[in-house]
Amino acid sequence: MRQTRTSRAIGLMVVLAIIVAACGDEGAGTTTSAAPAEPTTTAPAEETTTTAAAEETTTSEAMEAEPITVQMAFRWPLSQQYSTFLVGVPAGIYAEYGLEPEFIEGTGSATTAQLLATGQADFGAAVSSNAAMGVVNEGGELKMIGETLPSVTIAVLSGNGTCIETPEDMIGATIAVPPGTTQSQMFPALLAANDIDPSELNVVNAAADTLVPGFLSNQFDGYVSYIVSNVPLLRGEGVEPCYFLFSDFGVNLSPGETIITHQGLIDSNPDLVSRFVSAVEDSHRYAVEHPDEACAAGVEMFPDQMTPEVCEQAVGLTVDQIGSVLADEPFVCIDMEGLETTIQLLVDYAEFTDPQAADAYATNEFVSEGCG
Amino acid sequence: MRSFVLGLKRSWPAVTTVVLLVIIWEAWVRIFDLPTFLVPPPSSVFAEIWSRPGFFWEHLVFTATETGLGFLLAILIGFPLGVLVVESKLFVRTVYPLIVASQAVPKLAVAPLFLVWFGLGIESKVLIAALIAFFPILIGVVVGLQSVDRGSLLMSQSIGLGRVGTFTKIRMPFALPSAFGGLKVGMTLAVVGAVVGEFLGSTKGLGSLLVIAAGTLNTPLVFATLVVLSVLGVVAYWLIELIEKWALPWHEEKETGERQQLEVAA
Numbered sequence: 001m002r003q004t005r006t007s008r009a010i011g012l013m014v015v016l017a018i019i020v021a022a023c024g025d026e027g028a029g030t031t032t033s034a035a036p037a038e039p040t041t042t043a044p045a046e047e048t049t050t051t052a053a054a055e056e057t058t059t060s061e062a063m064e065a066e067p068i069t070v071q072m073a074f075r076w077p078l079s080q081q082y083s084t085f086l087v088g089v090p091a092g093i094y095a096e097y098g099l100e101p102e103f104i105e106g107t108g109s110a111t112t113a114q115l116l117a118t119g120q121a122d123f124g125a126a127v128s129s130n131a132a133m134g135v136v137n138e139g140g141e142l143k144m145i146g147e148t149l150p151s152v153t154i155a156v157l158s159g160n161g162t163c164i165e166t167p168e169d170m171i172g173a174t175i176a177v178p179p180g181t182t183q184s185q186m187f188p189a190l191l192a193a194n195d196i197d198p199s200e201l202n203v204v205n206a207a208a209d210t211l212v213p214g215f216l217s218n219q220f221d222g223y224v225s226y227i228v229s230n231v232p233l234l235r236g237e238g239v240e241p242c243y244f245l246f247s248d249f250g251v252n253l254s255p256g257e258t259i260i261t262h263q264g265l266i267d268s269n270p271d272l273v274s275r276f277v278s279a280v281e282d283s284h285r286y287a288v289e290h291p292d293e294a295c296a297a298g299v300e301m302f303p304d305q306m307t308p309e310v311c312e313q314a315v316g317l318t319v320d321q322i323g324s325v326l327a328d329e330p331f332v333c334i335d336m337e338g339l340e341t342t343i344q345l346l347v348d349y350a351e352f353t354d355p356q357a358a359d360a361y362a363t364n365e366f367v368s369e370g371c372g
Numbered sequence: 373m374r375s376f377v378l379g380l381k382r383s384w385p386a387v388t389t390v391v392l393l394v395i396i397w398e399a400w401v402r403i404f405d406l407p408t409f410l411v412p413p414p415s416s417v418f419a420e421i422w423s424r425p426g427f428f429w430e431h432l433v434f435t436a437t438e439t440g441l442g443f444l445l446a447i448l449i450g451f452p453l454g455v456l457v458v459e460s461k462l463f464v465r466t467v468y469p470l471i472v473a474s475q476a477v478p479k480l481a482v483a484p485l486f487l488v489w490f491g492l493g494i495e496s497k498v499l500i501a502a503l504i505a506f507f508p509i510l511i512g513v514v515v516g517l518q519s520v521d522r523g524s525l526l527m528s529q530s531i532g533l534g535r536v537g538t539f540t541k542i543r544m545p546f547a548l549p550s551a552f553g554g555l556k557v558g559m560t561l562a563v564v565g566a567v568v569g570e571f572l573g574s575t576k577g578l579g580s581l582l583v584i585a586a587g588t589l590n591t592p593l594v595f596a597t598l599v600v601l602s603v604l605g606v607v608a609y610w611l612i613e614l615i616e617k618w619a620l621p622w623h624e625e626k627e628t629g630e631r632q633q634l635e636v637a638a
Contacts, residue, residue: 110589114409131589138589139407176492176573179580180587204492205580206573213488214573220492351588 067100070276073112073121075257077105078305080314081228083298084148085125087290088283090297096282097275108181110135116142116262123276124260127152128253128342129182130350132260133361137354141263144362146277146332148284149256149321154183155243156190157230158222160215163242167194167249176206176214176223183224185350186251192349193250212237228321232313251345254338256321258362266366274366281332281367284322291315333371334362412592420596428600434576436604438494438566439559442501443608446558450506451551454513471507479504480568487573497569497577504565505558512554516547549623552616559608567601578604 074082086103088094094101104121106112110131112124117140126132128144136142156175158164164173167190177184184205191198206214211223212233227243234241246252259280266273287294295311322331339358346352364371394414400406401413408416421428453471456463483500490496520543528538570579578601585593616623 108587110587113589117407118410131587134589135409138409140409180584184584185588203575204573205575205583206487206492207484207571207583210484210487210572213484214492217488219488 067095067098068272069100069102070123070272071102071104071121073104073106073115073124075106075109075112075125075127076229077107078103078302079229080232080295080298080306080311081226081318083294083306083311083315084284084287084318085280086283086301087287087294087297088279089301091283091286091290091293093282093286094279097279099272099276099279110180113140113142113260116140116260119262119264122261122265125257126260127182127257128255128339128361130185130346130352131182132258133343133346134352136361137356142260142361143263143266144255144258144260144334145266145273145366146259146280146364147255147257147334148259148280148332149318150254150335151247151321151338152182152186152253152256153227153317153321154186154224154246154251154253155227156222156224156246157215157227157234157241157243159234159239159241159243160218160221162221164222165242165244167191167196167244170222171196171200173221174202174204174219176204176211176220178208178211178224179205181208182253186246186253186345187224189251189345189349190246190249228314228317231317232310235313236307236310252338253342253345255334255342255362258334259332270366274368277332277366278330278368281330284331287315288319288322291319330367330369330371333364333367336362336364409589409591412595414595416592417595417599420592421599428596431576431578431581431597432600432604434574435563435566435570435578435601436608438497438501438569438577439562439604439608441494441498442565443505443559443562445498445502446505446509446562447555449502450509450554450558451513453506454510454517454551457510457514458517471510475507479565483568483572486569492573497566497574500569501562501565504568505562508557508561509551509554512551512557513547515554516550517543519550520546548620549616552612552620555616556609556612559612560605563601563605563608 072085074085082103085101089101104115106115106124108131109126109129112121112126113132113135115121116124117135125148126144132142132144156164156167156170158173162173164170175187177187187203188198190196204220206220206223208225211225212230214220215223215234216237216239227245231241231243247254259277261273261276291312294315295306295308298306298311299308336358339362343352343355343358343361347355397411398413398415401411457468479500482503486496486500486503490499524542524546525538528542533541566577567579567582570577571583574580578597581597582594582601585591585597
């Protein structure tokens, strides 16, 4: 009996040891880390790169020192819409500012905001939404430090036999909305802004990754999503989409896509934050001036996720969106008045509670050339 | 009444453990001032449920309906297939390997296709629940049928029972305890399947509620929904146990007797 018990105990310890060994290196969370395929520095990472918060350097010193690795969490899985960020790597823009970005995929602004708030990434991309600003209200010390799109490019897309080009065209139609997203929160605002009774159309919930296949198989007449990623996808499937932007019909969430970071990094390394904002702006400008290079960069770095044809359209749509502010120098300045309007929209339609002033959520102090 | 009291007596350690864990959780959150968007205190979770029980009930009923229908469908698929595995060598050589291989496919990858093929209504959720739940039921039936006492089989031959008679009077009764084991696992997986289906597209249901709560960073609502989901899973499991006790009273008596013998020996 004693020998059996001893054997069982030993066996259990072996099993536990195997489990601990197998699980020991796995990180938490649902995001994946995607480092650029061609890093801009050839030095071994563990010898020369440092964490973003650990070292404070001035911009001139940065150009002399080894690049600092910074983690940037996107809002969604890697796709062509992020080519404007990615092109900065092969173009050497991030390196000029002493940075080596590591890109992380996301699953929505809420997840990105949580990643930032828990220090699992240095910077993130998020829309000015209930989720992202809600983290601030709950004590998460985040700040929007620059914008990369002046307004959210949420639209109602259609076209597979039914062309919906205005809110009134939705009456009698079935529209799919991804639940728990900025799109679903702002859809009631769109209806209210255009005096449409919700009972006049059929709204169904569908997860984001089922929207395009569901639409193409005629499960619904239209769906709510972002044009930059979806228009090229639909064209790739042989459908010429019709769409109308929320921002053209009274629901303008501004700023659109923003760069966010956490207060800990702002306090420990404000110069790094400033450099990152400048690098992102320069990368976007470069993408606008060299769209082919932007697509080539994205496709080369992530060939499984990006195709040249889809990328060209996505970059084109992004250029259209930021074209209106490109003349501004710099263009990453956050429109604080627009943000105040957005906060009120979220209060009215997205159950956003305890709203604070715009400067509690955003700042332009890290735009190196200053904002007007 | 007696068995109810006995049941209560047996469950007090589990209840006490849960209460202790809740107290520790509440203290931990308050002492370390953890932000709600990371971990809400259990008091806010229960307040969320208490403040609108009808709201949670409505979603619970929706998910429970999908679960029940999916589970029934899983039984209709799993049971006959399990019998075929035991009774048909051809089936074992042809179809069974494909069934086993299909279990390695993550259902989350297949579920979006179900939504596209069968639509956003309840049908796709029922099918996803059945797809996830049928395999443990199948295995339970197979193991049960294969573990029939050889002596009993020989006896049935000697008294001329025939194949059908042997199956209904000998094999199935022997197989039922194991089959019920498969049913218990299948029931809890049917809950998972229904929720997975709702993740991908539903206007109601606990899965849909989870997606909305997570997307809007309403962590108390996330946890509250998980609590309600857990209750659904536990109740569903107990339901199967109850049916097992009614269907197999001799099995329950045998297990109780063996347990008592072990306690005496110890």
